[in-house]
Amino acid sequence: MNWIISSNKSFHRMKVGRIDPWVPPDQALIINEDKITWHSWFNQVQPLSICTESCQPGFRRKMKEGEPFCCYDCIPCPEGRISDQKGLILRTFIKHHSTPIVKANNRNLSYSLLFSLLFCFLCALLFIGRPHQLTCLFCQTAFCIIFSVAVSCVLAKTITVVLAFMATKPGSRVRKWVGKSLSISIVFFCSSIQVGICTVWLATSPPFQDVDVHSVGDKMIVECNEGSMTMFYFALGYMGFLASVSFIIAFLARKLPNIFNEAKFITFSMLVFCSVWLLFIPTYLSTKGKYMVAVELFSILSSSAGLLCCIFPPKCYIILMKPMLNNRGHLRRRKS
CATH class of the missing domain: 1.20.1070.10 (Rhodopsin 7-helix transmembrane proteins)
Incomplete structure (x- = not known):
């Protein structure tokens, strides 16, 4: 939902996307960017729902001390090992x-x-x-x-x-x-x-x-x-x-x-x-x-x-x- 502020300071909602649980995870979030009305304060970039993007193949997670479990660094896999998956x-x-x-x-x-x-x-x-x-x-x-x-x-x-x-x-x-x-x-x-x-x-x-x-x-x-x-x-x-x-x-x-x-x-x-x-x-x-x-x-x-x-x-x-x-x-x- 896109919350839009009108000139009279009221709010109304516009549906701009949906989640499809039956498709691959990287295609599950479907957003119609043309329907989004951005406020002038924002940088008009979709925010992430996690602290860090998923680690790409060849990298593994290293948790950040003192940070929530969803915050981590992506570091190269050890020599002789490889990760070819993003999730758990x-x-x-x-x-x-x-x-x-x-x-x-x-x-x-x-x-x-x-x-x-x-x-x-x-x-x-x-x-x-x-x-x-x-x-x-x-x-x-x-x-x-x-x-x-x-x-x-x-x-x-x-x-x-x-x-x-x-x-x-x-x-x-x-x-x-x-x-x-x-x-x-x-x-x-x-x-x-x-x-x-x-x-x-x-x-x-x-x-x-x-x-x-x-x-x-x-x-x-x-x-x-x-x-x-x-x-x-x-x-x-x-x-x-x-x-x-x-x-x-x-x-x-x-x-x-x-x-x-x-x-x-x-x-x-x-x-x-x-x-x-x-x-x-x-x-x-x-x-x-x-x-x-x-x-x-x-x-x-x-x-x-x-x-x-x-x-x-x-x-x-x-x-x-x-x-x-x-x-x-x-x-x-x-x-x-």
Whole structure:
């Protein structure tokens, strides 16, 4: 929409473009520049929606310290390596959604996991800035629910891997259980329990805005009080339970044939995830004031990055760097 100021200081809108989600990303924004009425103050150049333009092939992102995550420098790739894509992992999977390796790794669960990880990173923004009653009420519960969805997706992936292998055995009755409905049911059921826990938390003793007058001498620190610490740790404990079950199943299944070796990556991701949150509890209890938020932020970002980096890069490497291996024949040879 182009907002136009009339001579009488009133505003009216003119539609000058649209977004088409069904075309390639570089063609999604369609603007009719002839319809735009520019104010004399402006330099008549379309503004960017991000701090930095997308890095071109041959360059990679380097985050700017102290800047938002969308601000980065584009630096040349290291010698012997190359990037031929502008976007993230999710774009790569969507672009290659019909290829064998994406299909073989349960693309619906992969998309669900990637979207939930995206929201995991975004939920960290709720912890930044001055606490308000609304953000205090929902930041912890939103974090617990979103992470439970992510871990439930990993658990569903793990169970699917095991059942898929069992279904290949002659005369196996497990084959009827393998399908989209099972993985969706696992994610929905496991996430629903966490939603129930958080609902009870909000209904009985919800988080609220509080003032800490003891941590820093003569200063008052506005912070979020968790309300019921029992419910907070119960929600964390349930999330840890899901991660532990997923880790155990993936660890036991790590030696399945190579076509099913996603269990190995899930094992590493759950090991990182569990390690981060096991260290979080004593560290969180031993800190006060604003440092408690910093500890939780670090745990959220590092565990999310651990899930992302342990599960998806091997697939992206084959999709982008070894496309000749992304075929049914190669997958069958690996299975045999």
